[in-house]
Amino acid sequence: MLKEDVILFYQGKVTREFLDSLYQMAEPGVNGGNRTSGPNKKLFNILVESLQNIYQHGTPVLTGATVEPGFDPANTVFIILGNKDGGYRVVTGNHLSNEDIPGLRADIEKINSLERSDLRAYYLEKLRAAESSEKGGAGLGLIDIARKSGNKLDYRFDSMTNGYSFFSLIVKIDG
């Protein structure tokens, strides 16, 4: 017997059209849930941040690497799992270049090392210091996800071919 139900499973490119239909589907209050607070709203916020993160940063640039048949670095996966107490786990995965792993790991470990009020201070520090860039966001996405979730960020890197790995982020939302 599964402890969790798979609510949604998606594998493919994260396009703007896909994001738009997902937002419509997941909007807080749309399915009768609480519009202003609770796990549904947190789920929506975390989905938006996780997927927009991939949309902005997820496709690595292939520089001279040989691409094996069937390997598409733009492909991503995401899964929403719901459990009996009303909580969720959101899993998002995307390919990234191995060069990017140390930096990303360090970012997540730093976020996980902070208690709630320090996490807030870290968020404010980054927000205050952010330079305007074309992509916006300024590295705030993961911090925001951690704050909204209230739990440590779980993650893994799985080696693939040609200097790429698959990065999975697992976010837990309490019921």
Add this chain to the structure above:
Amino acid sequence: MIADFVLEGTPKTPSIKFSGETGVLEISGKSIPENSVDFYRPMLNWIDSYSAEPLANTQVKIMLEYFNTSSSKCLLDIFRKLEALKKSGRSAVEVAWHYEDGDEDMMEAGDDYRSLVNLPFQIVQM
């Protein structure tokens, strides 16, 4: 006097009503565009023009249900321009950040901005 800036809200972008006539600047709804910089740029430009000849009082009303981190930087940019306006002495600027009863995330977000922004900043439960 500068013309009003009015934008209807969409499922991903907030409604905007900036009035040169009343000095009231309203942002309400949802803000989750993928690239907020493009979305908010015209508003920043409007504030620049307004600041050249502002009313004696400028009131900012924020009533957001949620916003992504891409928007959070743009909101701060807006507040920074208004800080500069207040500092110039040409207008008294006040901010009222509204949140719905029970929405702790938006209440906290209001607190976040209040601590970063040097403007009279009220957090109001709706």
